[in-house]
Amino acid sequence: xxxxxxxxxxxxxxxxxxxxxxxxxxxxxxxxxxxxxxxxxxxxxxxxxxxxxxxxxxxxxxxxxxxxxxxxxxxxxxxxxxxxxxxxxxxxxxxxxxxxxxxxxxxxxxxxxxxxxxxxxxxxxxxxxxxxxxxxxxxxxxxxxxxxxxxxxxxxxxxxxxxxxxxxxxxxxxxxxxxxxxxxxxxxxxxxxxxxxxxxxxxxxxxxxxxxxxxxxxxxxxxxxxxxxxxxxxxxxxxxxxxxxxxxxxxxxxxxxxxxxxxxxxxxxxxxxxxxxxxxxxxxxxxxxxxxxxxxxxxxxxxxxxxxxxxxxxxxxxxxxxxxxxxxxxxxxxxxxxxxxxxxxxxxxxxxxxxxxxxxxxxxxxxxxxxxxxxxxxxxxxxxxxxxxxxxxxxxxxxxxxxxxxxxxxxxxxxxxxxxxxxxxxxxxxxxxxxxxxxxxxxxxxxx
Numbered sequence: 001x002x003x004x005x006x007x008x009x010x011x012x013x014x015x016x017x018x019x020x021x022x023x024x025x026x027x028x029x030x031x032x033x034x035x036x037x038x039x040x041x042x043x044x045x046x047x048x049x050x051x052x053x054x055x056x057x058x059x060x061x062x063x064x065x066x067x068x069x070x071x072x073x074x075x076x077x078x079x080x081x082x083x084x085x086x087x088x089x090x091x092x093x094x095x096x097x098x099x100x101x102x103x104x105x106x107x108x109x110x111x112x113x114x115x116x117x118x119x120x121x122x123x124x125x126x127x128x129x130x131x132x133x134x135x136x137x138x139x140x141x142x143x144x145x146x147x148x149x150x151x152x153x154x155x156x157x158x159x160x161x162x163x164x165x166x167x168x169x170x171x172x173x174x175x176x177x178x179x180x181x182x183x184x185x186x187x188x189x190x191x192x193x194x195x196x197x198x199x200x201x202x203x204x205x206x207x208x209x210x211x212x213x214x215x216x217x218x219x220x221x222x223x224x225x226x227x228x229x230x231x232x233x234x235x236x237x238x239x240x241x242x243x244x245x246x247x248x249x250x251x252x253x254x255x256x257x258x259x260x261x262x263x264x265x266x267x268x269x270x271x272x273x274x275x276x277x278x279x280x281x282x283x284x285x286x287x288x289x290x291x292x293x294x295x296x297x298x299x300x301x302x303x304x305x306x307x308x309x310x311x312x313x314x315x316x317x318x319x320x321x322x323x324x325x326x327x328x329x330x331x332x333x334x335x336x337x338x339x340x341x342x343x344x345x346x347x348x349x350x351x352x353x354x355x356x357x358x359x360x361x362x363x364x365x366x367x368x369x370x371x372x373x374x375x376x377x378x379x380x381x382x383x384x385x386x387x388x389x390x391x392x393x394x395x396x397x398x399x400x401x402x403x404x405x406x407x408x409x410x411x412x413x414x415x416x417x418x419x420x421x422x423x424x425x426x427x428x429x430x431x432x433x434x435x436x437x438x439x440x441x442x443x444x445x446x447x448x
Contacts, residue, residue, distance in 0.1 A: 006261075006281045007271035016262035016294035021413040022284035027359045028256070029241040031147050032058035036240040040356060041382040043243035046236075047250075048383050048437075051165035053227055054239040054247075056212075057156050057220060058147040063125040064157075065132070066115040067139035074108070074116060077131045079301065079322060081311030085110055090186045090201055092309045093118055094301050095127050097267065100321030101260035101298040103127045104279070105306070109188070109201070109214075119160075122146070123259045123279045130273055131317075159220030161227060162203070164210025167234045172200075172211055175230035180211075188214075193226055246358055246379040252333065252435030254304055254376045254390050256283060256360055258297040287361030289374045290411035290418045297362065302329040303392050305434070331373060331392040335436040336365070338387040338406060339428035346408060346425045347387075356380060357387050364407035365393055366426070372397045375406060390434060402431040 006019075013019040029035075033055055037043065046052045065074065075082045078095040085091065093108040106120035118125050125143060132141045144150070144157035163171055173179050176191060180200055183189045188201040191213075198215025213223060228236065239247075248255055259280050261267050274280050285297060301310060302325055312323055347357070357380035365373035373393030380387045389406065397404060409424030416422075 001272050002275040004276040005272045006274045006276055006278065007268065009276040009281050010262065010271065015292065017285070017292050017413070019281070020258075020283065020285045020294070021290070023286045023410040023412055025284035025286055028245065030056070030059040030244050031241075033238075033244075034240050035242050037238040038240075040240060040242040040246075043237050043239050044246060044382050047165045047239075047247065049166065051163065051167040051171055051210075051231060051234050051236045052239050053224075053231060053236055054162040054164075054244055055224065056160040056162060057158065057217070060119050060156075060158075060160055061122040061125055061143065061145045061149070062157055063118045063128060063141060063143040064115070065118065065128065065139055065141050066112075067137070068114055069137040069139050070114045070116055073132055073135065073137045073139055074128065075314050076135075076316050077128060078108075079310040079312075079316055079319070080108070081309075081313060083311075083313060086187070087112060088188045088190075088199075090188065090203065092306060093120075093124055094306050094309050095124050096301060096316075096318035096322050097260040098264060098318050098321060099260055099298070100300060100318045100323075100325045102257050102301050102304065102306075103259050103261065104257055105301075105304075107203075109199075117158075121255070121279055122149075126274055126278065126280070130270055134269075156217050156220075158214055159198075159217050159223060160212060160214050161220075161224055162210060162212045163227060163231070163236075166209065167236075168210035171227070171231045171234055171236060174233075175226050193223060196222060198223065242356060242358070245377075246381060248377060249335070249379045249381055249388050249390060250435060250437040252305065252335065252390065252437075254299075254333065254392075256376065257299045257304065258283070258285070258294070260295075260298045262294045284360075285362060286410055287363045287375070288407040288409045288411050288422075288424050289362040289364045289371075290413055290416075292418065299331075299392065300325045300329045302326060303331045303333060305333050330394055332395050332398045333434045334391050334393055334398050335432045335434045336375065336389040336391050336404065336406065336429040337384070337432055337436075338389065339430075340386060342425075342427040343387045346427060361410070363389070363409075365391055365429075366405045366407060367397055367403075372404065384436075388436065389429070393431070398431060400431055400433055404429050404431065 093106040095103040104123040106124040196219040201212040363375040375389040378389040405426040
């Protein structure tokens with residue numbers, strides 16, 4: 001049991017929403033790296049027009065699962081297909097609660113016959129570690145948390161550098177002296193620079209061609225130096241903390257779903273096990289969409305676009321509910337492009353001609369005054385010249401070209417009526433596909 005735990009926080013706040021509702025909380029940014037290197041607009045353009053390098057080493061949490069029961073453990077707590085999970089392959093990890101809603105996702109890399117690394121948001125990793133401890137599996141599990149959660153000053157376990165953009169493969173060819181072995185999307189190949197051995201995973205955050213290089217931290221500085229040197233003739237740009245999270249807008253990845261853990265009686269022990277000072281206990285909710293029922297913030301993997309990662313060829317937590325959601329999920333993922341004039345009028349100096357927009361507000365999306373969805377991440381993308389929002393909307397309003405309104409504001413929460421008219425501006429927006437970027441949407445899996 002953690003002390004204090006998520007359940008302690010809920011009890012003290014009076015509800016899960018009371019715990020998590022934090023108007024005007026600062027958005028998440030990756031740790032340690034500089035806010036900007038070449039300027040956030042230049043960095044955004046670079047992954048479309050040339051080539052970038054992103055250092056993900058400090059902000060990623062990694063959980064290592066090894067042992068004879070590693071595959072059995074993971075298959076019983078997630079909806080992924082393990083029968084076709086090859087060594088050196090990665091998959092979008094899809095764990096769900098008994099109600100079929102997502103815990104949060106992650107990237108699961110199979111490193112050996114009985115070994116895996118799960119990387120990303122710690123909530124999915126907590127789910128695995130808890131079940132490993134409680135389920136009597138023959139596995140060893142260890143977690144190397146993000147830098148801000150390693151209070152002993154120890155370094156990351158792994159380095160992780162993404163090189164992506166139209167010129168990414170030219171940089172890779174230059175640093176390794178020729179093309180790497182042909183590798184499928186989300187598969188990795190073993191590579192070397194001198195006596196340093198590591199992985200090259202065909203993957204990139206912005207949905208552009210490229211690789212993610214992963215290896216032991218002790219080799220990281222030398223590998224990064226070699227990548228930077230090889231990229232210099234191509235004008236490679238280092239992504240800063242301001243531009244990096246906006247890459248999700250192009251790739252269509254919603255990075256911060258609310259874990260479906262806060263109300264189910266069968267998860268009472270889990271809530272008492274998870275620390276209050278965790279993603280589950282600290283990840284803020286805010287925006288114009290306010291509900292006192294935390295389940296209104298839960299999401300199905302199908303709504304998030306993870307249907308192709310789901311397999312019902314095995315039993316797992318939440319299987320029956322998820323199978324029902326396969327046909328019954330109400331919402332789907334889209335990109336909203338906000339009207340430029342409305343943005344300019346309401347945001348002024350933060351509008352598209354002037355500055356930076358990045359947040360994770362859950363803003364109401366309405367048609368004719370009726371709620372039809374909510375935003376999950378909103379960014380200004382300079383290559384598009386617009387403020388955009390990754391959004392879940394009711395399916396009947398998901399057709400590209402549909403006109404909607406985004407209610408822009410911060411509901412105070414508490415005793416204020418969720419449906420109170422607080423005078424928030426309504427910004428017109430048009431529905432577009434997610435991913436918005438054509439490369440990410442149509443050819444990324446072939447080229448990435």
